[in-house]
Amino acid sequence: MxxxxxxxxxxxxxxxxxxxxxxxxxxxxxxxxxxxxxxxxxxxxxxxxxxxxxxxxxxxxxxxxxxxxxxxxxxxxxxxxxxxxxxxxxxxxxxxxxxxxxxxxxxxxxxxxxxxxxxxxxxxxxxxxxxxxxxxxxxxxxxxxxxKYVKIAIQRADHVRKIINKYRKRKPFPENWLPLLPRCEKCGRIGKAKILEVNLDKYTVKYRCECGFEGESSIETGKLxxxxxxxxxxxxxxxxxxxxxxxxxxxxxxxxxxxxxxxxxxxxxxxxxxxxEWVGVLNPDRTKKVMGSSDFVGFTPRQWYEVAEPEVLRYIYLTVPIMKQVFLGLHKVPEYTNNFDFGERIYFGEESAEDVEEIKRAYELAVMYNKPQSCPFRLSFSHAALLVQVISEENFLEEAIARLKETGILKKELDLTERKLLETRLNKAKNWVKYYAPDNMRISIISFEESIKIAKDAILLVKDKSKQIKMLVDKFTSIPWALDAIKESMKEITATFDDNKAIKDFFRALYLVFLGKSFGPRMAPLLTLLQREDVIRRIKLLI
RNA sequence: GGGCCGGUAGCUCAGCACGGAAGAGCGGGGGGCUCUUAACCCCUAGGUCGCGGGUUCAAAUCCCGCCCGGCCCGCCA
CATH class of the missing domain: 3.40.50.620 (HUPs)
Incomplete structure (x- = not known):
């Protein structure tokens, strides 16, 4: 179809x-x-x-x-x-x-x-x-x-009146009515004045306003x-x-x-x-409201543009039948972006689904003149949102690419278009985290005081590992504070653990001490972003 | 009074114009990944398809009626 x-x-x-x-x-x-x-x-x-x-x-x-x-x-x-x-x-x-x-x-x-x-x-x-x-x-x-058309409308005012009156049986306009709402030069209001005389050659209208002022103004300032x-x-x-x-x-x-x-x-x-059909806002608490201009309900294209790609919104509008209600929430941008990426993969034949033709067409109409030559590398939005929180500000694109390669998510060299697309997405994700991400998607380092408190629980996870943790502290004190060295040190320590369970518990304990929760982004890269001294004093809490 | 849209898995929805063994995503649950992400991969949903009739060998899908929810118009622009 x-x-x-x-x-x-x-x-x-x-x-x-x-x-x-x-x-x-x-x-x-x-x-x-x-x-x-x-x-x-x-x-x-x-x-x-x-x-x-x-x-x-x-x-x-x-x-x-x-x-x-x-x-x-x-x-x-x-x-x-x-x-x-x-x-x-x-x-x-x-x-x-x-x-x-x-x-x-x-x-x-x-x-x-x-x-x-x-x-x-x-x-x-x-x-x-x-x-x-x-x-x-x-x-x-x-x-x-x-x-030109204002003149015609005024010249044919009676005909206009008869037609309009068909639609307003209860309050028909009287004879000699003109379809014109002049603006009063005194009070500045439009449509409050009674028209006394129209001069089409001069293109002016004489009127008496509700405010009492009687005058003449240019028809240009009024409206039909x-x-x-x-x-x-x-x-x-x-x-x-x-x-x-x-x-x-x-x-x-x-x-x-x-x-x-x-x-x-x-x-x-x-x-x-x-x-x-009109569009509504979907709030994080699941309440819904129809967007309205003079009611100031909704969010603006600029707000969308800060945290999401425009074609993602176009894709939504082009996917949903035009007479169906759509409710949008900026907290759902990752989901919307996923859908768009899906459409893109369908378009380029990277994935199959039913109703492929319509999805392809929706994608094509969403991107229009900006269609990539081939299916570009796309980082899922939620992954991007996490990633931007654990890489440094400057040179973030290169760092992100390096991280993605390291984790095996990115397996090829990106061309210029793909780099651009990735950069855009990372930027959107960064803003999205700032404004709309739910707490559980935010990665933030807890204060040292909180760390001390939570360490009481965390230490239970690693209670028989104090020797190894001491070794880790020693290593951390002497190594160059860089990704590879940190990773190496951690590997050396966990290699001495008996089973996977112990390794998991060890990482849980670390996450607790840094993030206050038992999971988080990859630990070594996270540590590179922190001060060595801070890392060491927190790990010591686990001994 | 007139008109539109919806009522399908916990949530968001697809499927209905061409009727043929109930779907996806997310969440939840479980597992995998020589190192740990809510990344990525695999497994897991047993839901009166709002209700009642009808047509049919067969209806979420067609027809009729009804109920519930959301919205618009009723002479403003």
């Missing part, structure tokens, strides 16, 4: 053939986001990943494609509780209620405004999740491409009503495809009405589309 992206591509091409005169190129894909708050990772699902994968599929079929992302920056800032609380001074924040998003100041003062502040954690890393996305704002569109706005954007950008969140998908909902307006008012077939 073909991947759903390919099915979508075929359907889109059919739709374009039957609803547009011919398939005009480039094919325009658009997505839309209102920057009402936290720009979470869920918004990468439909508006970014889906579109970019679709784009890739269409390009494979020989079409030119352009991918847009429209930011709804002209929308009203509603001042929901979490939005207000984003400010240090909530009472002051209330005065921005009704402002356009673009006019609300940055609550933290580090960017030009609210939009730029919250866009940063999404837009700043967007390239890594999908290349060549043309990001535009409605604020900009109202100054250029949208003007939502449904007509959506269809106007389609017309202005020439959109052929746009996915939409499930909130728009209800029959008779905003997508349906916008489609009708597109045909009736702008004489243009609406874009093809598909609804998509």
């Amino acid at each position: 073909p991947h759903w992206i390919d099915e979508l591509a075929e359907k889109l091409l059919q739709y374009l053939e039957s609803h547009f005169d011919k398939i005009s190129e480039p094919i325009i894909l658009n997505g839309g986001l209102s920057v009402s708050g936290l720009q979470h990772v869920g918004r990468l699902r439909g508006e970014i990943t889906l579109n970019s994968a679709l784009r890739y599929a269409l390009e494979e079929r020989g079409y030119k494609v352009k991918q847009f992302l429209t930011l709804y920056t002209q929308d009203e800032w509603k001042g929901k509780k979490p939005q207000i609380e984003a400010f240090d001074n909530p009472s002051e924040a209330r005065k921005y209620i009704g402002f356009r998003l673009i006019d609300v100041p940055d609550p933290k003062g580090c960017h030009k405004n609210w939009v730029e502040h919250f866009w940063d954690d999404f837009g700043g890393v967007l390239d890594h999740f999908a290349p060549d996305v043309n990001v535009i704002t409605t604020t900009q569109l109202y100054k250029d491409k949208l003007k 009503n939502w449904r007509i706005e959506w269809s106007a954007i389609w017309a202005a950008l020439g959109v052929h495809f746009e996915p939409y969140g499930k909130d728009h998908a209800t029959p008779g909902g905003s997508r349906d009405s916008a489609s009708e307006l597109s045909i009736e008012i702008f004489g243009r077939a609406p874009p093809f589309g598909t609804p998509y």
Whole structure:
């Protein structure tokens, strides 16, 4: 069975053939986001990943494609509780209620405004999740491409009204209503003013605002009503495809009405589309919550990018059917990465499974233009997470490679691509350990005081070995403090033990004294990272 | 009132569009690795496939009804 992206591509091409005169190129894909708050990772699902994968599929079929992302920056800032609380001074924040998003100041003062502040954690890393996305704002569109369609909408206001009123039986708009929300120049709020007169030649609107101010402002600073706005954007950008969140998908909902307006008012077939399900957060305590921008629930693409590879997220989104809920938690990055690696091995035929074709395609669409030539060496994420904790900071890539060879996990020389991939993964793992790793995956040396306490138990494991341990201490005092010498010394000691059980107990005792638990990373490399004196005084506790 | 998604092993889920002896990963348990990792390798899950009907030689898979959970829309953008 073909991947759903390919099915979508075929359907889109059919739709374009039957609803547009011919398939005009480039094919325009658009997505839309209102920057009402936290720009979470869920918004990468439909508006970014889906579109970019679709784009890739269409390009494979020989079409030119352009991918847009429209930011709804002209929308009203509603001042929901979490939005207000984003400010240090909530009472002051209330005065921005009704402002356009673009006019609300940055609550933290580090960017030009609210939009730029919250866009940063999404837009700043967007390239890594999908290349060549043309990001535009409605604020900009109202100054250029949208003007023509704003005029049409106003000229055909009565027709617009009749269509929209079909969808709002309870509160129909009155006659002489215009689909325009002007911005008051005095109080700064949008959509609070009654329109008195529109001058399309000057492109201005006279209004009387709720605040009492009567004035005239440029239509550019206001906006169209939502449904007509959506269809106007389609017309202005020439959109052929746009996915939409499930909130728009209800029959008779905003997508349906916008489609009708597109045909009736702008004489243009609406874009093809598909609804998509929202994404939720999965917390380590297993509670779940749907991600929400203005509710500030979720985490951002930047947060993902710090601890995980972007293609891993793309792989998730491309594996799960688009109408199914997905819950994501950053604590599960190792698992997600494993799944991605699995897909990669399937793709390169290193492993077999059922439904191979779909897995292969999901992988291909996840990596797109960054596909390696052949199946690269991959270090499992959880192993990487442990490894980064026991190698030194500087030169960590070389050290990691040496360690991996030593333990037999890496058996060949890495090429440049593989080195790069490994380096990336180690870096992600390092951050992941810092922020999200559960305690039992953290390796940390306990204090000497704790060591003394725990030694009482540890010593029971090696109670008849004090002679050998003394010998070890002697060796440790005299050898050069380096990996090989440490390893040699330990081998010499354990060689005198009677059985495996004794060796195991010996190591358990060591782990207890250093880590406070009876297991841990390979001991010798760990010891090289510690001070000789510290190692010796702790081992002495076992005598 | 309308719409979507889910209910399969302790957990996360795959399998259902083309019905044919209940699956994977993780966790848990056991073992291996001339040296010790939660790396890597091997073994181990006996679960009313939400419930009830129907179709069929055969249903987790198709049809009908119901129950439970999560979510969206009901005229904001």
